Amino acid sequence: MRVDLPRAHYPLQTGDVRFLPAGTAFASMPLTGAKGMALLLAPDLARDCEPALPDRMIAGGIGTDASGLMSLLIQLAREGAEDNRQARAAIGCQLGLLSITLQRLSPAAERPAAAPNTPTDLTLVQRFIALADAELGHGRTVSDLAEELGTTSAALDRACLAARGRRAIQLIHDLRHEQAVRALRRSTRPLDLIARDLGYTSLAHFNRAFVAATGRLPAMFRIDDGTGKSASASA
Numbered sequence: 001m002r003v004d005l006p007r008a009h010y011p012l013q014t015g016d017v018r019f020l021p022a023g024t025a026f027a028s029m030p031l032t033g034a035k036g037m038a039l040l041l042a043p044d045l046a047r048d049c050e051p052a053l054p055d056r057m058i059a060g061g062i063g064t065d066a067s068g069l070m071s072l073l074i075q076l077a078r079e080g081a082e083d084n085r086q087a088r089a090a091i092g093c094q095l096g097l098l099s100i101t102l103q104r105l106s107p108a109a110e111r112p113a114a115a116p117n118t119p120t121d122l123t124l125v126q127r128f129i130a131l132a133d134a135e136l137g138h139g140r141t142v143s144d145l146a147e148e149l150g151t152t153s154a155a156l157d158r159a160c161l162a163a164r165g166r167r168a169i170q171l172i173h174d175l176r177h178e179q180a181v182r183a184l185r186r187s188t189r190p191l192d193l194i195a196r197d198l199g200y201t202s203l204a205h206f207n208r209a210f211v212a213a214t215g216r217l218p219a220m221f222r223i224d225d226g227t228g229k230s231a232s233a234s235a
Contacts, residue, residue: 001030002127010059011127012036017069019058019102022046029130037073041095045088049095053102060105069101124149125163125171128156132172136179137199142168177213180206184221191218 003010003018004027012018020026022043046053076094079087131145146156146168153168160168176198183194195206210218 001028001034001036002130003028013123015061017058017060017102017105019054021053021055021057024057029134033126037070037077039073039077041076045091046095049092049099051096051099051103053095053099058102058105060102072098072101124151124156124159128160128168129171129175132168133175133179136172136176137197139199142172173209173213176200177209180210180218181221184218188222194218 001012003012003020005025010018022041028038041053072094076091076098079090079094127149128145131148132140135145142156143153146153149156151159156168160166160171164171166174179198180194183189183198184191187194191206192203195203198206200206200209207217210216
């Protein structure tokens with residue numbers, strides 16, 4: 001997944017851990033197939049933690065302690081669902097263990113780099129698709145997305161062709177079409193608003209793209225509104 005801070009982006013790979021102290025503004029974007037755990041702790045739960053949780057961001061790798069850390073996080077999540085004195089006492093002990101574990105993480109900078117032959121293109125394409133899907137309708141170009149991913153348009157195209165057999169812009173068109181079909185089938189939202197939300201320049205552009213992809217106009221994908229008639233669409 002990717003963790004976004006106001007002025008930095010951090011991709012998390014297998015075995016990575018990132019601790020963000022209370023008050024840190026962030027967003028996260030899990031990629032397709034992501035596995036792991038994100039635990040949000042209310043500041044008042046950790047107020048009397050001993051030893052105290054770190055007051056700075058920590059990035060590291062769990063190494064061989066993966067099962068222990070995951071078990072601790074799962075226990076914290078379960079105890080947090082209970083609202084009683086015993087659960088709060090257990091949380092205090094577990095948070096102390098978590099604090100110690102975080103302090104002992106292997107620093108991310110010291111972890112071995114990936115082998116030269118590691119197939120990173122697929123990871124790049126997955127990150128690109130997740131980012132493009134989230135940014136549809138915001139007017140972002142392939143060049144904009146490539147820059148945010150730390151690569152070039154040409155390198156991104158090569159990766160997409162190798163992994164999916166399609167150029168980056170074609171994958172964006174595919175994503176836009178998939179979202180359009182979902183919106184048409186699951187809502188009665190007017191066509192012109194769907195087109196605008198997904199980044200089509202006009203309703204005519206939406207219609208042309210849809211016909212090119214499916215041979216049919218967007219209105220033909222409209223859901224049944226429960227009356228036996230197609231839901232109306234603005235033209």
